[in-house]
Amino acid sequence: MADKILYAMYDDDDVLKKGAKLLVSKGIKVSEVFTPFPVHGLDPIIGIRNTRLGIMAFIYGLLGLTIATYGMRYFMIVDWPMDIGGKPNGTYLENFLAFVPISFEFTVLCAAHGLALTYFLKNKTLPGVKASNPDPRTTDDKFVVELRASENTNFTVEELQELVKTTGIVELDQRDI
């Protein structure tokens, strides 16, 4: 599908936020913003909801805790109970104190690695992936707002350009795909 994309470049994060706010208030949909660092307060303006990765970390942690609990119960209580110096392993609960450190470590291990993997997959940041920022300066000191004509059918491309130019941009680029 043919589409026109506008890339509006800002050189300051506060101007960017003001600009984005103005565009959104006019009913324009901002499809993406590329920034060199996390700009606080930008997400609610352009309608990005908070990520739910935290919930995933909790689930991975629970998974790790379960594996550690079942594993240690199997190794130490069921499969090969030991009696060292007249101190038998007994039941899981009787031996629980000795299992606390590894239960904790394994919970953290699974939560952290599960979280990081999910983060890489969701972000599509993996070894060998090509970068998709429109301008190399967006990882240095420039901020780029992306507007798509197909998502803003109420406006013509010229109207969009006019509006964007009022927000204090430093460069405007247009690409057809």
Next chain:
Amino acid sequence: MHKEAAIREPLILGHKTYHDISSDIIRPIEDKAPRMWYVLFTIALILGLYGIGAILYLIGTGVGVWGMNKTINWAWDITNFVWWVGIGHAGTLISAVLLLFRQRWRFAINRSAEAMTIFAVFMAGVYPMIHMGRIWMAYFVFPLPNQFGSLWVNFNSPLLWDVFAISTYLSVSVVFWYCGLIPDFATIRDRVKKPLQKKMYSILAFGWSGRAKQWNRFELISLVLAGLATPLVFSVHSVVSFDFATSLVPGWHSTIFPPYFVAGAVFSGFAMVQTLMIILRKAFHLEAYLHTRHIEYMNIVIIVTGGIVAIAYIAEFFMGWYTGIDYENFAYMSWGNATTEYAWAFWTLILCNIITPQFLWIRKLRRNLTATFIISLIVNTGMWFERYVIIVTSLHRDYLPSSWSMQYPTHIDVAVFLGTIGIFTAFYLLFARYFPIMPIAELKTILKTSGESYKKAQLSETHEENH
């Protein structure tokens, strides 16, 4: 948004723009390395190879080449292990704990402290591995199904807890470090001109584009990983201390060990950060980002943790005396130990760890780079002696006077220790040369709240408003 009082000393000195920050941090990667770098790298490499040679000889011959005996059956190996793990503590503490407390001065040091952590834990890992004697059986520490029937590792043993604690700490630290590095690799990727460099950094950057949603996730995982890593920091050294605290040896079997080891680890970790960062900031001209304010904050952490360590020593000393048991009089913190063969080690420890850090109460010294550098070196030495004194001197008087013994390090003991210092330094030099040593993206987030020129502008504005 976070606001900081205009009169508070800025974190970033001078007039910097976002672009300046990228340039300042990436310049050492783009430029040719200074001659000093090659000199240091060669020395480190030679030391490292010397250590590797000693390790190969050790593996080929047996652990007997170390200067241990039946009475003192743990000596330099575990001393060096605990020393390195302790140094490896500051990195994740700085990034994780200081992140949770929203301490923005951490940005000057967190990246390199994390690198230091990872390399130090690598070095720590060497010692238990070679201590096994048959290093090719090292995988036996994991609960793997095997051909000997149901032979599992003993989950009741603190040594096994250590395996899990250290490997979790190492791998989580690596993930934490790398997640933070990705956006900065992207900055380097978009900046460098040479094709090979561009290729390498595009692979390392994982295709990071800086989309708003990516940053949203980035901030969350930084926070969650910090939340996970914080208890991990405290658990790791607690577990290391369990190796001693759960034993029956006088001097080791103290319930105070976990908190005291953690404080000691933070103490030595921060000292090592000071040692390394004072050199790095000078070599890479990063004086604007790491200056007296940061140094002073780190010195305050050193006084606090050093104070905790000192109180723990006193408690040990008192409890040993209070029990009235003769064997306790030869434990590491005891009158017996302070006045017999190992008195020199005991008093070195007291001098380095308790007396020297007290100079940091003086504000002038706390903000003086040379003084800080010297004190940090002394603290590092002191922390090595702490472990040596705890381990060796607590063991050297056995229950039977006929077993009393002394420990004399052999050439191999020294070579392995120097070797790990060499390998660590080589890794660290490579990191300093090819990786961004400060978090570029995160420094940019504090520029407007804590940059000197922005603060001045803010001050003059409020000044005008008042008139």
